Amino acid sequence: MAEAELATIARPYARAAFSCALDAEEGLQKWSRMLGLLAAVSSEPVMSACLDNPVLSATDEAALLIDFLDEELDQAGQNFVMALSDYDRIALLPSIAELFELLKANHEKTMDVKISSAFEVSEEQQTIISAALTRKLQREVVLETELETELLGGIVVRAEDTVIDDSVRGKLQKLAGLLN
Numbered sequence: 001m002a003e004a005e006l007a008t009i010a011r012p013y014a015r016a017a018f019s020c021a022l023d024a025e026e027g028l029q030k031w032s033r034m035l036g037l038l039a040a041v042s043s044e045p046v047m048s049a050c051l052d053n054p055v056l057s058a059t060d061e062a063a064l065l066i067d068f069l070d071e072e073l074d075q076a077g078q079n080f081v082m083a084l085s086d087y088d089r090i091a092l093l094p095s096i097a098e099l100f101e102l103l104k105a106n107h108e109k110t111m112d113v114k115i116s117s118a119f120e121v122s123e124e125q126q127t128i129i130s131a132a133l134t135r136k137l138q139r140e141v142v143l144e145t146e147l148e149t150e151l152l153g154g155i156v157v158r159a160e161d162t163v164i165d166d167s168v169r170g171k172l173q174k175l176a177g178l179l180n
Helices: 003-023 027-043 045-051 058-072 075-086 090-108 123-137 168-179
Strands: 110-117 140-147 154-159 162-167
Touching: 003 027, 003 075, 003 090, 027 045, 027 058, 027 075, 027 090, 045 058, 058 075, 058 090, 075 090, 090 110, 110 123, 123 140, 123 154, 154 168, 162 168
Parallel strands: 110 140
Antiparallel strands: 110 154, 154 162
16 A cells, blocks of 8 residues: 555544543653554564464454553553454554654644764754754754764755755765756
């Protein structure tokens, strides 16, 4: 299934989980953790192979996940897994978790930003970048930095669906495209 189709199918489930999370005390953090764990576990190759076993019924798939995560899921989380299994939607868990995190970030006015750099980004540089992005995006920014030596120099900033490529590699690719 195409990624756009997965997101379309997963969106109502993510919204339902988000709505349920808003109704509970500390629900956003609790649901974020539950959905993150469910997505991670269901994406693992061994568990994925078990869940794809045609011998298992939908109820068996849900029971497998619920038993595996045991105390990590509260009753609402278990019911959510059961509802997903009833409609054969367990495979959507990674997409649901991703969409839930977007809804949560919009609600909390935060945004996760990933910075890839050819060189180590110092704390001072991170503070400057974070402040600039907070002003520009009008949201609290949560920075994650990563060293990517293939960039040769500069940085690449990724914030949701926005990418700012100010790397030497990006500039060279742009120049090569102009020359072709």
